[in-house]
Amino acid sequence: MGRPVWYLFGSTDLTTPSILAPTIAAFQTLSYTARVAARLGAKFFVPLNQGLAYTMASDIVREAYLAENKLEDFDPLKTVMYLPAGADRMYIINHMWEEQVAGAFFLGSWYHEAVIYTENAAREGAVMLGGTDTTHNIPFLVAICDYSVIGEELYALGAYVSQDVLQSSSLAGQDVGKYFAIIAILTGAVLVTAGISLSWLFALGW
């Protein structure tokens, strides 16, 4: 008992759209997780390595604690913490040992840190949930974590835990997109095999 739960984001550079999207998706899950952690009185810790992401996460966790009337458990300097990008690696490894992390979430845009953190958390016997949409490090999250979400599932996770009907129904919309992609590929491949060039379709100037 008393061992903490960590929520890690990986890379959180919000000026980069391809990193921003998974980070925002992970924020929605953070909101839910922080609330559960506050309700159960678990020690919760969120280190981040980018200023704007830090301000967002700090708001989210604070609001979650407020919603559960546990604001006294929220330490503005400790629960959510900014660490300069790069230095967070040493901090996290050292403190995973020291605090014997019991549970860890690895959601967001993950780069090389994924394997360091997951392996260290595994050594502490932590239960891990990992998920990212970066293709570079998803293998480690899949192989090492107890539970993993792959690619698009990361975006669905946030909508799913929100229990908002409209948000969940947007997932069905995404499925329509996938059916469209599959049909487009199949018809396109058949047409190309038949010798019909489709390059005009993609030369619309965009």
Place this chain on the structure above:
Amino acid sequence: MDMIWLGLIVGSFVSIGAYTVLIGDNPISKITEHLYTGILAGYTLAINWDFVMKNAVGKVQGGQFDFIIPIILSLMLFTRLKPEWIWISRYPVALTVGVGMGLAMRASVLSDFVGQIQGTLLPINNINNIVMIIGTITAASYFLFTTKYSGPYKYVNQSGLLFLLVAFGVTYGSTASFRFELVIGRLVDMLRPDVAMYTYGFLVLVAIILIYGYTTKRIPWYKGR
């Protein structure tokens, strides 16, 4: 010349300090951690201060008065130091998320969605193209949320997973190779003939501390797990 030589020695010392996190929680890695965090925080502060001065304040001084707005937005971020005012900092966040999300959406429509479909429109005349088409389709359908996991979809789903796992295996292998290159890049600097003596000396020191800690069990941070 002396500064370069000193730099190499300091560089290899702090590198070994960083490598000691592999051993576990220990004072050398703690010291390196705080040193590194401090320097990096100072560096981040300085470089971003320079950036804001050059690109916002400098431009306002140069007569581009619309750059007053980002300065105000930046100052709005600092209101969060007082809990009642936190909502003010939502405005800069709204700007960032709006712009970023818009860029992400438009980019993913074109280069990810359309571009990848376009790349898969291959003539079905050899095994490579067939593998490509089937793999792309099944891997995409692995992520269908609304389809029940039964009937023929079960096989589609499993073969999609197969392709994804192959991709993961390839990434695993190439990442492993890349990591070795990284260590080698670092070791090449640390084991240069002119600084190697110091590196070895420091390594021996770390080793002695570790062996002492292990044999006497006197150092509490050395926990076998």
Place this chain on the structure above:
Amino acid sequence: MSNRLAKISLPIWLTTIFGILMIIEFFFSMPKIVTDTNTLLRSWVTIVSAAALILGTLILTIAHVKRAYERKTGWYYSLIYIGSFVVAGALGLISVRETNFMWIFNNMTSPIGAALYSLTAFTITSAAFRVFRARNWKATVMLVTGFIVLMMLLPVGAAIFPPIVPIGEWIRSFPSSAGFRGMIIGISLGTIGLGVRIFLGRQKEHLGIREEKKEAS
């Protein structure tokens, strides 16, 4: 309700407006004023994010000063932090191109950064030893492809078993490429879905807004 307007509605509306401005510029030809506004907005984002990093370092420093002042466990480490922060920050604020500043950067931060970065080589090996086992067909697929690709990339692989290079390149170019392609298509749809949810104001956690809706279970 002006309170609600300023605190909740307006930020959401602004997010939507900025987002849509970025999107329409891309798909339709827009008057110059729109493209100019967008260029301006993008440069504002870079300034705001730089300012946010300044804020972050200040808050981190406050935390360390507090820890040192209250003599909490490990306070002496905080002194190291404060010392190095002051030295690096002061040198950098004088000039980011100052030689001493660059010396610290090139000879201390860069090596530590590189060393930390390369820690993955060690953890990847122990992780591979621990989890890379043929437990079921899924793990076996990953294991075998990983093995082949690593053999291909090592110069020694071609010396031991020359056909490994074409085999590895084929796996890398076709099945693996196809798997990632499917995943990228999914991710792009996920991004679009997320954007739609944000622009409709349904997903607003990132603004730190909590609505008193029904009890989340």
Place this chain on the structure above:
Amino acid sequence: MSIIKKILDMDQRIIYLGMFIALAYPILSPVILPVAIQDYSTQAFNFAVSIPDGSYVLIEGGNAAATHPQCGPGLTANIYHLLTKQCKLVFFSITAEPAYWTQVEIDNALAKLPATVAAKNGVNWVNLGYISGGESGVAALAADIRSVVSKDHFGKPINDLPMMKDINSAKNFAAAFWWGGSEGSIPYGIRQLVGPYNLPMSGSCTTNEVPNYSPYVSSGQLKGLFGGIRGSAEYELLLKVPGPALAQAMATNIGGLYFLGLVLLGNILYLTQRLRGEK
């Protein structure tokens, strides 16, 4: 506890020590084996050859301290190659640290160049330095260089540089090279340069990212790709200018074999354990 279980639950530190030795030893006594050149490197090299002499080339330098030892030699070779073709180069970096290393790599290439080749700062090459804003920064740079930077890496106003007189957007360039290091930033170039401006682009990244970008290479959005130290070594071999990459590429051998050996050992022991019916 059986001996097999003991080995399978081996302390990670022993593995780490073995890895350290396996990687350090070949640096001290290198063994050079022949290198088979990969397709992607040949494509990228041919693309570099096909750039018309004297045209403008945009180069993103993304090698940080960690990736400089592996991708740096390749970028150096690339700069050397393009300058000998009288191309005019514009460098920029989208993260702060690589701005420094890009300059190091430029200097390395300048030092190697024969004296007959013109390589003057401001005339033959310009380093714009660090561009903030990540992908948005790249988009802004591609649209209007002067809206993003007013001074180059050395603090000189870019309007004073003779080479920058005619160029202000991605339209002015004939080709781009994206030396992304491990930033994972090659897609930014594809989305913001190749997509909107049809700028042909080739690049380099670390070995681990090659599979992620292989879809882009096969779809033609990337003209070629140099992967990691092996890619750098191959560029040096193709260009026939010796550099430091080859010896380092060889040093990965023992580490890799150690890794593969461990994986094999783990699997053999695991399967014996399973056959014996132990948990």
